[in-house]
Amino acid sequence: MISCFLPVQAQLQLDANQAPIPNHAPIPLTTNWHYRWDTLPEFPAGVELPQWNELEDWQSLDLPQKVRVEPDQDILWLAVTLPEVRSRFPALYFRGIPHILEAYINGEQVYLYDELKSDGTLKEKEGEFPIINLQPTHYAQILLIRVYVGSDRLTVGNDPSVLIGFGHQPLYGSQPDLFRRLIFNDGVRFILGFLFIVCGFFPLIITLFKRTDPIYVSFAFVTFLLGIYTITPAQLIRLLFNYSLFWTFIHHTTFHLLPVSLSLFFEHVFGAGPKKIIRRLRYVHLIYAPIAIILASTPLVSWGNAALPTQIGSLFTSSILILLATWRAIKGDPEAKIISFGFSIFLICAMHDIVMYIYPISNWVTIQFYPWGMLFFLICLAFIVERRFTEAQNHLKAYARASDRFVPHEFLQFLGKTSIIDVKLGDQVQKEMTVLFSDIRSFTSISESMPPERNFNFLNAYLRAVSPVIRQYNGFIDKYIGDAVMALFPHSVEDAIQAAVSMQKALDQFNQSVREEGYPAIQIGIGLHRGTLMLGTIGEQQRMETTVIADAVNLASRLEDSTKRYGASLVISQSTLNQLKHPDQFSSRYLGTILVKGKKEPIRICEIYESDATHIRNLKTETKGSFEAAIDLYDQGKLEAAAQLFQSVCAENPEDAVAKLCLLRCKHL
Numbered sequence: 001m002i003s004c005f006l007p008v009q010a011q012l013q014l015d016a017n018q019a020p021i022p023n024h025a026p027i028p029l030t031t032n033w034h035y036r037w038d039t040l041p042e043f044p045a046g047v048e049l050p051q052w053n054e055l056e057d058w059q060s061l062d063l064p065q066k067v068r069v070e071p072d073q074d075i076l077w078l079a080v081t082l083p084e085v086r087s088r089f090p091a092l093y094f095r096g097i098p099h100i101l102e103a104y105i106n107g108e109q110v111y112l113y114d115e116l117k118s119d120g121t122l123k124e125k126e127g128e129f130p131i132i133n134l135q136p137t138h139y140a141q142i143l144l145i146r147v148y149v150g151s152d153r154l155t156v157g158n159d160p161s162v163l164i165g166f167g168h169q170p171l172y173g174s175q176p177d178l179f180r181r182l183i184f185n186d187g188v189r190f191i192l193g194f195l196f197i198v199c200g201f202f203p204l205i206i207t208l209f210k211r212t213d214p215i216y217v218s219f220a221f222v223t224f225l226l227g228i229y230t231i232t233p234a235q236l237i238r239l240l241f242n243y244s245l246f247w248t249f250i251h252h253t254t255f256h257l258l259p260v261s262l263s264l265f266f267e268h269v270f271g272a273g274p275k276k277i278i279r280r281l282r283y284v285h286l287i288y289a290p291i292a293i294i295l296a297s298t299p300l301v302s303w304g305n306a307a308l309p310t311q312i313g314s315l316f317t318s319s320i321l322i323l324l325a326t327w328r329a330i331k332g333d334p335e336a337k338i339i340s341f342g343f344s345i346f347l348i349c350a351m352h353d354i355v356m357y358i359y360p361i362s363n364w365v366t367i368q369f370y371p372w373g374m375l376f377f378l379i380c381l382a383f384i385v386e387r388r389f390t391e392a393q394n395h396l397k398a399y400a401r402a403s404d405r406f407v408p409h410e411f412l413q414f415l416g417k418t419s420i421i422d423v424k425l426g427d428q429v430q431k432e433m434t435v436l437f438s439d440i441r442s443f444t445s446i447s448e449s450m451p452p453e454r455n456f457n458f459l460n461a462y463l464r465a466v467s468p469v470i471r472q473y474n475g476f477i478d479k480y481i482g483d484a485v486m487a488l489f490p491h492s493v494e495d496a497i498q499a500a501v502s503m504q505k506a507l508d509q510f511n512q513s514v515r516e517e518g519y520p521a522i523q524i525g526i527g528l529h530r531g532t533l534m535l536g537t538i539g540e541q542q543r544m545e546t547t548v549i550a551d552a553v554n555l556a557s558r559l560e561d562s563t564k565r566y567g568a569s570l571v572i573s574q575s576t577l578n579q580l581k582h583p584d585q586f587s588s589r590y591l592g593t594i595l596v597k598g599k600k601e602p603i604r605i606c607e608i609y610e611s612d613a614t615h616i617r618n619l620k621t622e623t624k625g626s627f628e629a630a631i632d633l634y635d636q637g638k639l640e641a642a643a644q645l646f647q648s649v650c651a652e653n654p655e656d657a658v659a660k661l662c663l664l665r666c667k668h669l
Helices: 008-012 175-209 214-231 235-240 245-270 274-296 303-331 334-358 370-406 409-414 443-448 452-472 493-515 551-566 614-622 624-635 639-652 657-668
Strands: 033-038 059-061 065-068 075-081 090-093 100-105 108-112 131-133 142-148 154-156 159-164 171-174 428-440 476-481 484-489 524-540 543-549 570-573 588-594 603-608
Touching: 090 175, 131 175, 171 175, 175 214, 175 235, 175 370, 214 245, 214 370, 245 274, 245 303, 245 334, 274 303, 303 334, 334 370, 428 443, 428 452, 428 493, 428 551, 452 476, 452 484, 452 493, 476 543, 484 493, 493 524, 493 570, 493 603, 524 551, 551 570, 551 588, 551 603, 551 657, 588 624, 614 624, 624 639, 624 657, 639 657
Parallel strands: 524 570
Antiparallel strands: 033 059, 033 075, 065 159, 075 142, 090 131, 090 171, 100 108, 100 142, 154 159, 428 484, 428 524, 476 484, 524 543, 570 603, 588 603
């Protein structure tokens, strides 16, 4: 095997002072061939070389050519004059000429390929490396080739012929150039075959550890067999493993099993077809495959003859598959059309290769197209995978957006999670935030006056009006509790107050729009308090939800409830109001103290009236001193003095609902 590469001794014969010999691209030996017929000599007689100068015995020939075999002739002599091109490492590439027995230059045997038995039949032999080295002096010499044609005829009707130069062309050139050309040609085949093997290997491995759809198994079967079939004829594979007959056995075995795997894959994708014709065809191929392999392993039948029924059957099966795939594509969805189109292209390429193998027409049509057809089919499948992957991504994004509507994304961020899938029972974190509670006043009585559908439409319309305001000011809604809203503001108190004020203004616009549709105008109360919260998940493994647990939450709820008692639209704890960087940023006044269950000390609360009408807000600011003095007297139990001050505030600002309620309490206590 090593001797086929570098003719070192031959090169030492060159004159050391000889000028460098330029390199030439390999030259195809396709013209000026001649041939003549001969019979086998009596064994063990030697080979008698024909005389080249007897021109009347030779006929001209250009490659590729189908030569009609003369009756009772088993030997074909071929002759060609090598190009008058010198090379430092001259070599010949012998492919495209079947069953070469020997090759001679100047009467010297330079190549030995096939051998004959004593009965005149060929010995079983895998072959030799197709590149042979020549002497530097062999340029412009006559090359004689003895070819055995006794068992390699292509019969078209009654016309027995031998094929010369189909598929490959004999080449003359430098040994490195020819070897590079061989590596390139086989490299493309090897890369495609390796790609097919990988595409089939991974699904097969996955099926060992995970239950998968039968489609993946049958597809893996097809691609794996096709990869083996593509790689095994490569000269590099044969060279590495010393041209063992084992590779011919593997190559033909995979060929006979390919129709079985293709029909199985088709059945898994598109079904068995009318009257289960695909399954029946698969059984036919499956029955013949072992018969062909066994027969070809004996001297009775050659590999080529054993493959002929499979080739013809594959043409018929492929035609049926293409027709059914086209029919399914017409009726199917876009993915079915893509699969059908790609699979049909692959089958057409395979059919072309089979037809050209049986009935070759010219050199170029013997190029094998099936690997490229399979590559196109894989690209179609990759397109479908990419399409499904994109759809899955879009679905996941839609799922994430949908989950955000139920579990705020900000909540997940505080828990240190990127997705709701990562949330576990008992996850929790502690943060300082401002809690906002809002509630519609007297919503129970309002809802009782409306049917359920109208009730939900009204409530959802209200929430659509006020909810975006919360997000606008860096807050997020923790939950809806009927008509109540609980929101959290993780950054600043200013954000929460701005949101609460804007909610009141959005409510005014909402009331104007719903009056036109016959809905009643509503009022809301809002409570704000800032404190330390515990955010986490509660429940059990089959049902859990996110929640906020803290004293601050309870207090914010109580502040919202106090808006009903004081008639204020927005109540905030004084401790929260004091956290403002600029306390005068919002119009506010002191409302007094309230007792909260679980608290020993009363909570000082304030009203923020920033959302009131301008004239009411101005009057509240002007009477702020009197109002807060009245509140202090009220807290001290000096109800008469407090009532007088509340009376004066109401006189100056008759629309001050908070002062009116405070005055009313003073009179009834």
